[in-house]
Amino acid sequence: TADVFANDPLWAARPRHVKVRAPGKINAFFQVGPLRPDGYHSVASTYLAVSRYEEVLVTVKPGTDATDITVSIGAGSTLDPVDLANIPLDKGNLAVQAALLVADISANPSGIHIEITKHVPIAGGMGGGSADAAATLVACDALWHTGLSREELSQLGSELGADVPFALLGGAAVGLGIGDKLTAALAPTPLHWVLVPAGFGLSTPVVYGTLDALREASGREVREPEQVEAGVLAALRAGDPHALAPFLRNDLGAAAESLAPALSEVLALGDELGALASLVSGSGPTLAFLASDADDASDLAAALAEHGHQAWAVEGPVHGAAIIP
Numbered sequence: 001t002a003d004v005f006a007n008d009p010l011w012a013a014r015p016r017h018v019k020v021r022a023p024g025k026i027n028a029f030f031q032v033g034p035l036r037p038d039g040y041h042s043v044a045s046t047y048l049a050v051s052r053y054e055e056v057l058v059t060v061k062p063g064t065d066a067t068d069i070t071v072s073i074g075a076g077s078t079l080d081p082v083d084l085a086n087i088p089l090d091k092g093n094l095a096v097q098a099a100l101l102v103a104d105i106s107a108n109p110s111g112i113h114i115e116i117t118k119h120v121p122i123a124g125g126m127g128g129g130s131a132d133a134a135a136t137l138v139a140c141d142a143l144w145h146t147g148l149s150r151e152e153l154s155q156l157g158s159e160l161g162a163d164v165p166f167a168l169l170g171g172a173a174v175g176l177g178i179g180d181k182l183t184a185a186l187a188p189t190p191l192h193w194v195l196v197p198a199g200f201g202l203s204t205p206v207v208y209g210t211l212d213a214l215r216e217a218s219g220r221e222v223r224e225p226e227q228v229e230a231g232v233l234a235a236l237r238a239g240d241p242h243a244l245a246p247f248l249r250n251d252l253g254a255a256a257e258s259l260a261p262a263l264s265e266v267l268a269l270g271d272e273l274g275a276l277a278s279l280v281s282g283s284g285p286t287l288a289f290l291a292s293d294a295d296d297a298s299d300l301a302a303a304l305a306e307h308g309h310q311a312w313a314v315e316g317p318v319h320g321a322a323i324i325p
C-alpha cells in the first residue's frame with residue numbers, strides 16, 4: 001500500500017522515481033592478446049563515452065519488496081522494434097541483475113519498475129546493456145537510500161561485466177587486464193564521431209572466437225598487450241583528432257568484418273567520404289568514423305545517409321551515468 005510513504009517519515013522523504021542517463025561507448029584503441037588458459041583475453045583498451053545515451057526510469061512500487069522487480073522498454077526507444085522485442089524482460093536483463101545486486105545490500109528495498117528507453121544498438125559493441133546496468137545501479141542507490149560511493153557502485157558493476165564500471169565513470173579511460181582494470185584518462189576536449197549502426201547484432205564471444213581462429217590460421221605470434229599506445233593518450237589529452245587518427249586500432253575489427261563482410265564496404269565508404277579514420281566499435285557491428293569537427297561530422301553523417309546508411313553524429317568523451325533532475 002502507499003501507506004509506507006505517508007506514515008513513515010523516512011520513506012516520505014524519499015524520491016518515488018529517479019531517471020538516469022548513461023552513455024554508450026566506443027573503443028578508440030583495442031589491443032587483444034592471445035587466448036589465455038582461463039578462456040579470457042588480456043586487453044589494452046581506450047574507452048570513450050559518446051553522446052548516444054540510454055535513459056532508465058526507475059519507479060518505486062509502494063508496499064512491495066525487492067522480489068517484485070519488473071522491467072519494460074520505453075516507448076521513446078529509437079531502435080528497431082523487432083530488436084527491442086528480443087530484449088529479455090526477466091533476470092536475463094542486465095538492469096534487473098544490477099537492481100538485485102543493490103537490493104542485496106540495502107535495508108528494506110521496495111519493489112521497483114525499471115523502464116529502459118533504448119538508443120544504443122543492441123549487441124552493437126557499444127555497451128548498451130552495460131549502460132542500462134550502470135544507470136540502474138545509480139537509480140536504485142538513490143531510491144533505496146543505500147548510500148553507496150561511486151567506488152562501491154563500480155565494484156558492484158564489475159560483477160556484471162567489464163563495461164559497467166566504465167558506463168558509471170564515463171569520459172575516457174584505459175582498460176587493462178581483462179578490461180577490468182580501469183583508469184580514467186585526461187580528455188578535456190570532446191572529439192566528433194559518426195556512428196553507423198548495423199541492422200543486426202554480433203555476439204561478443206563469437207567475435208573473440210573468430211579472432212582466435214583467424215590468428216591460429218595465420219600462424220603469426222600474438223603479443224600480450226601491456227599498455228595503450230602512448231600516442232592515443234597524448235592525442236586525447238590534446239583533443240586533436242588529426243593526431244588521434246593514425247592511432248585508432250581495434251584487433252576485433254578483422255573478426256567482425258570476417259563475420260559480416262558488408263562492414264568492410266561501409267568502412268571504406270566512410271574513408272572515401274572524408275572520415276579522418278574509421279574502425280569497428282568494440283566487438284561490432286557498429287562502426288565509428290572520426291571527424292575533424294562538429295560540422296565535418298554532420299556532413300559525413302548526411303553523406304552516409306545519402307548512401308542509405310543510418311548515421312549519427314556524436315561527440316565523445318562525455319560524462320558517465322548521471323541522474324537527470
Ligand code: ATP
Nearest residue numbers: 092093094122123124125126127128129130132204
Ligand atoms: P558489448 O559492447 O559487450 O559487445 P553490446 O552493447 O554489444 O555489448 P548489449 O546490447 O549490451 O551488447 O547486450 C547484448 C545481449 O545482452 C543482448 O542480445 C540481450 O540478449 C542481452 N541483454 C541483457 N540486458 C540487456 C539490456 N538491458 N539491453 C539490451 N540487451 C540486453
